[in-house]
Amino acid sequence: MKALIVILIFSISVLSFSFSVRVNKAYSNYYSNALNEFNKQQSDLENIILKSDLCSEEDKQAIRKSIEEARLKLKNIDFWLRYFEPNAYRKINGPLPVEWENEVFEKFEPPYRREGAGLSLAELTLDQKPLIKDSLLQLIIRSREAIKTFEADSITGQLNTYSHFFLANRLFLLNLAAIYTTGFECPDTLNIIPELKSMLHGTKDIYNSYNLSFIESPLSGEYLDVFDKTIAFVNAQPSEFSSFDQFIFIRDYVNPLFTINQKLINNYNVTSINYNDYTLNNTTMSIFDKSLYTSQSTKGIYSMVEDEKTLSEIRYIGKLLFYDPILSGNNMRSCASCHKPSEYFTDTTVSTALSFDRQQHLPRNTPTLINSVFNHLLMLDGKHISLQAQGRAVITNPTEMNSDEKELLRKVLSCKEYKDAFKSFLKLTPEEKDITLTHIVSAITYYDGSYSRYYAPFDDAMNNKTGVADDVKKGFNLFMSRAKCATCHFVPNFNGVKPPFVGSEFEVLGTPDDTGFHKLSTDSGRWMVNKAPETMHAFRTGSIRNAKYTKPYMHNGVFKTLEEVIDFYDVGGGLGKKMIVDNQTLSADSLKLSSSDKRELLAFIYSLNENIIFEEPPSALPVSSDKALNTRKPGGEY
Numbered sequence: 013m014k015a016l017i018v019i020l021i022f023s024i025s026v027l028s029f030s031f032s033v034r035v036n037k038a039y040s041n042y043y044s045n046a047l048n049e050f051n052k053q054q055s056d057l058e059n060i061i062l063k064s065d066l067c068s069e070e071d072k073q074a075i076r077k078s079i080e081e082a083r084l085k086l087k088n089i090d091f092w093l094r095y096f097e098p099n100a101y102r103k104i105n106g107p108l109p110v111e112w113e114n115e116v117f118e119k120f121e122p123p124y125r126r127e128g129a130g131l132s133l134a135e136l137t138l139d140q141k142p143l144i145k146d147s148l149l150q151l152i153i154r155s156r157e158a159i160k161t162f163e164a165d166s167i168t169g170q171l172n173t174y175s176h177f178f179l180a181n182r183l184f185l186l187n188l189a190a191i192y193t194t195g196f197e198c199p200d201t202l203n204i205i206p207e208l209k210s211m212l213h214g215t216k217d218i219y220n221s222y223n224l225s226f227i228e229s230p231l232s233g234e235y236l237d238v239f240d241k242t243i244a245f246v247n248a249q250p251s252e253f254s255s256f257d258q259f260i261f262i263r264d265y266v267n268p269l270f271t272i273n274q275k276l277i278n279n280y281n282v283t284s285i286n287y288n289d290y291t292l293n294n295t296t297m298s299i300f301d302k303s304l305y306t307s308q309s310t311k312g313i314y315s316m317v318e319d320e321k322t323l324s325e326i327r328y329i330g331k332l333l334f335y336d337p338i339l340s341g342n343n344m345r346s347c348a349s350c351h352k353p354s355e356y357f358t359d360t361t362v363s364t365a366l367s368f369d370r371q372q373h374l375p376r377n378t379p380t381l382i383n384s385v386f387n388h389l390l391m392l393d394g395k396h397i398s399l400q401a402q403g404r405a406v407i408t409n410p411t412e413m414n415s416d417e418k419e420l421l422r423k424v425l426s427c428k429e430y431k432d433a434f435k436s437f438l439k440l441t442p443e444e445k446d447i448t449l450t451h452i453v454s455a456i457t458y459y460d461g462s463y464s465r466y467y468a469p470f471d472d473a474m475n476n477k478t479g480v481a482d483d484v485k486k487g488f489n490l491f492m493s494r495a496k497c498a499t500c501h502f503v504p505n506f507n508g509v510k511p512p513f514v515g516s517e518f519e520v521l522g523t524p525d526d527t528g529f530h531k532l533s534t535d536s537g538r539w540m541v542n543k544a545p546e547t548m549h550a551f552r553t554g555s556i557r558n559a560k561y562t563k564p565y566m567h568n569g570v571f572k573t574l575e576e577v578i579d580f581y582d583v584g585g586g587l588g589k590k591m592i593v594d595n596q597t598l599s600a601d602s603l604k605l606s607s608s609d610k611r612e613l614l615a616f617i618y619s620l621n622e623n624i625i626f627e628e629p630p631s632a633l634p635v636s637s638d639k640a641l642n643t644r645k646p647g648g649e650y
Contacts, residue, residue, distance in 0.1 A: 039225035040171040042218065043092060050085040051159050057082050058152050066143045075148075079135050080203060086131065087207050088214030094187065095180035095288055096167045098512075103158035104130040107197040108597070110546050112538075115515040116290055116307070116388050119397040123542045129154035135199045174229040175282045177222055178273060179289050181231075184215065185270045186511035189262050189299050193253065194498040196510075201493075204253040205246070212243050229280045235272045238265065254494040259485045262299075262503070263474050271297045288512040300474040300504045302465060305513035308385040310461025312400040312454030313441050322440070323458070329433045330459030333452060336633050337648040338423050339407055341368070341414035343641060346648035347406075347456065350378045353626055356561045357381035357460060363569030366650060368414040375535060377569035380562045382624070383555045385464045386505045389516040392551045392567045393538050399461065403453040417449050423641060424452060429634035463624060468557060470619040471504075480619055487616025495603055495613060497581070500553050506620060508553025518550040522586015522593035523566045527576070529589040533568050546595055557620045574617065578610050 057078040064071035086093075086105060093101050102111070106128020114123050134151040137143070161167070170176040191197070192211065198204050216239065223230045242265040249256050276282075277294050291305040298304075309315050314326055333339065337346040350365045351357040358380040359365055364373045376392055384390060389397060396402040407413045407420065425431045425447065434447045441451070470488070473480040491497040500519055502510040508517035518538045525533045538550035551567045565571040571580065586593040587600035605613075629646050636642055 037225070039221045040168065042221035043089075043168070043171055046085075046089045046214075047159065047162060050082070050089055051156060053078075053082045053085045054152055054156050054159070058149065058156070061145065061149050061152065064145075066145055066148075072138055072143075076135065076138060079131055079138075080200075083131050083198075083203065083207060084210045087211035088217070090211060091180055091184050091215050091218055093162060095176070095183045095286065096170070097161050098288065099126060100158045100161040102126055102128045102130075104155045105132050105197055106130055107132055109133060110544075112542055112544055112547055113515040113517055114389065114394075115287070117287060117514070119388060123544075125544070129158070131155065132197045132199055170285070174222075174226045174280065175284065176286070177226070177231075178277045178280065178282050179284055179286065181273050182270070182277065182292070183288055183512050185266055185273060186299065188266045189270075190498070190503040190511050193256060193258055193261070194492055195253065195496065196499045201253050202251075205249065205251045205256055209243075209246055212239075212246060216240075216243065232272065232276060235269065235276070238269055238272065241265065242269065254490075256489070256493065258489045258492040263476065267299050267474060270299050287514065291513050298475050300467075300471045302386075302467070304504065305386075305509075307388045307509065307513065308390075308399050308461070310385055310399060310458045310464075312398070312457055313444070313450045314437065314454055314458065317440050325433065326437060326455050327459050327462060329430065329437075330455035330457070331627070332430075332630055332634060333424075333456050334459055335629050335646045335648075337644050338427070338633070338636075338641060339413055339415055339420060339452075340648070341416065341419075343423075343644055344649040345413055346646075347460070348629070348646075349648040349650060350412075351381050351460070353463075353629070356558050356624070357463065358562050360561070360563050363564050367411045369411075370650060372411070374411060376567050377564060379554065380558065381460045381463070382622070383464045383505060383507070383557055385461050386507060386509060386555065387516050387552065388509065388514070389552060392554075393541050394516060394518065394552050395541050399457040400450060400453045403456055404449060407449070407453070420452075421447065421449065423636070423638070426636045426638045426641065427634035428637070463626075466622040466624045468620045468622045470616070473619075474504075481615065483612050483615040484619045487612035487614070487619075490609055490612055491616055495581075495605060495609070496599065497556075497613075500598075501556055505555050506557060507555035517553050518547065519553055520546075520548070520550045520593065520595050520597045521566075521580075522549070522589070522591055522596045522598065523551075523568065524570060524586065524589065524591065525568070527570060529586075529591060532586055532591050532593060533570070535567060537567065548595060549593065550595075550597075556617055558622055558624075560618050560621050574614060575610070578605070578613060582610075 057075070060075055060078050064075055066072065093104065108128050111126045111128065112123045114121070118124065129151045134148060137148050137151065192208055193204060195201050195204055198207060219231050219236065219239070245261065245265060274294065274297055282294070291307060293303050293305060296303045311317060317323055317326070334347045337343050339346060345368065350359055352359055359378045362373070364376060365378050367374055379392065385399065390399065390402045396405060407415050408417060425434070434451055437451060437455070438444060438447055444451070469478065469480060470484065472478040500508060500517065502508070508519070509515070510517065523533045525531050532549065536548055538547040559574060563572055565574070565577045571577050581598070582603045582605045583589060584600040584602055585596055585598040587596050588602060631646070633644050633646055
């Protein structure tokens with residue numbers, strides 16, 4: 013009898029295991045089948061190109077239709093591909109032929125050249141003259157080769173665990189908010205919303221296959237209910253992307269889905285092996301929360317300090333130093349000389365600040381320090397990888413503050429208040445035996461970095477705390493669609509850092525040297541850091557938050573008003589103004605914005621003005637034992 017029971021238990025266990033294996037296979041099989049379908053569609057596209065006569069408009073239209081069909085298949089698996097291996101994804105649907113952006117974990121290395129290929133570039137190539145068949149074919153061949161990456165065991169093995177699913181879903185949701193509805197990588201705007209609809213239905217099938225396979229860690233009913241409402245909302249929207257209500261889509265659907273997914277990530281103790289998750293915060297419950305991702309440490313050398321009282325002391329010393337011209341070579345210039353806190357940590361009075369010698373002007377406009385923490389690369393050319401490196405460079409630059417490091421330390425430590433404070437702080441950095449310039453700069457960055465924690469009315473609206481006026485909503489929808497602003501200024505910080513927020517983008521706009529557009533600015537921009545043809549005159553895309561208060565605009569401060577900036581984009585940048593810009597990344601086509609369009613854009617931009625509480629400057633500076641230093645003025649003299 014016991015033997016019979018053992019046999020029955022064993023048989024039930026085998027059957028249960030067999031059923032479990034079959035169920036778990038549902039998800040991985042769906043992945044394989046969907047991948048094969050897309051590959052077959054690309055194979056069909058390749059054959060159509062091979063047989064086509066590129067002088068025939070009919071044949072070109074057949075190619076275009078096949079590309080569109082392949083794109084729809086791609087959107088059904090975008091959920092996986094973009095997360096698992098973004099570099100391979102560039103070969104399948106790259107927006108540019110060559111990209112040089114460094115990612116956060118590569119900041120200490122020279123920039124990498126990454127070549128794009130695939131469907132978007134193939135669609136754009138169809139409009140080129142002359143149209144070369146081999147060039148078109150190579151874009152698809154390289155895309156098909158890239159698909160093999162997603163068949164590797166290192167990737168398919170992740171399908172056996174649930175962690176990857178919720179992290180891939182998070183990236184999918186972030187991209188729903190930031191790029192899928194903007195035309196960032198969809199050349200034909202008529203296809204943006206149809207592709208979105210296809211993507212949502214394809215992703216729902218992924219959800220269903222996942223829940224069949226992972227019954228102990230399912231996507232919740234609450235999430236699926238909101239997702240079904242999302243699909244219904246999108247299906248009810250016009251197919252023209254300029255009429256699509258981006259505001260409601262993100263506020264009422266995408267952001268709530270993100271919140272639920274984040275809760276599931278925490279509930280299931282999800283872990284990551286993918287660098288796409290490197291900067292993202294698992295505990296943040298809104299896309300419009302400034303803790304969404306981490307790009308810079310304001311603490312610098314004090315990174316291990318968590319005690320609020322100690323941090324408050326570091327910030328206080330940092331504030332004093334920010335206003336103290338003791339940091340400059342002539343004791344007359346402070347950080348606040350150019351980055352005026354009352355002017356949103358920039359200088360609105362000049363196009364570019366005075367050089368140290370008071371004779372020349374610096375070549376570039378003073379950038380605001382507010383929200384600089386949300387960039388991986390700093391300075392307009394991306395020269396520096398940390399706030400502390402940037403601060404050190406400015407202090408020691410002969411044309412800016414012209415300070416000698418050794419002499420600066422002597423002067424600072426001649427002030428008892430500074431010396432006592434840094435002696436105390438030194439205990440917090442046990443790996444350091446002496447007070448260094450890094451200690452000083454880190455105190456400053458902790459102070460000025462604290463002004464990046466504030467929110468704007470638009471953030472509150474997206475978090476359903478308040479409402480905004482209709483012209484703000486219209487302006488945002490325009491910003492995300494026909495005005496094409498969001499293809500470079502990405503939600504939620506409206507800078508050049510797009511999901512998964514691991515790199516900073518640079519653009520070539522064709523910025524003029526003067527408002528008469530007589531010639532291109534001679535500043536070579538990113539090329540000074542990375543000498544590649546694509547980087548000539550490229551500059552890091554800054555945030556438009558607080559833009560109302562951070563004039564003048566562009567790297568050289570050439571435009572004095574936001575209206576001028578909008579007009580410049582509207583006409584198609586430098587190329588649109590008939591200047592020679594061989595590598596401009598901004599479209600040269602006019603946006604054809606009306607005067608009401610421009611007013612609505614401004615209304616939206618103004619809704620990103622943050623409710624910052626500024627402080628009064630210090631009334632006095634620490635006394636030095638060197639009496640010659642005690643005539644210093646808070647904020648400096650120029």
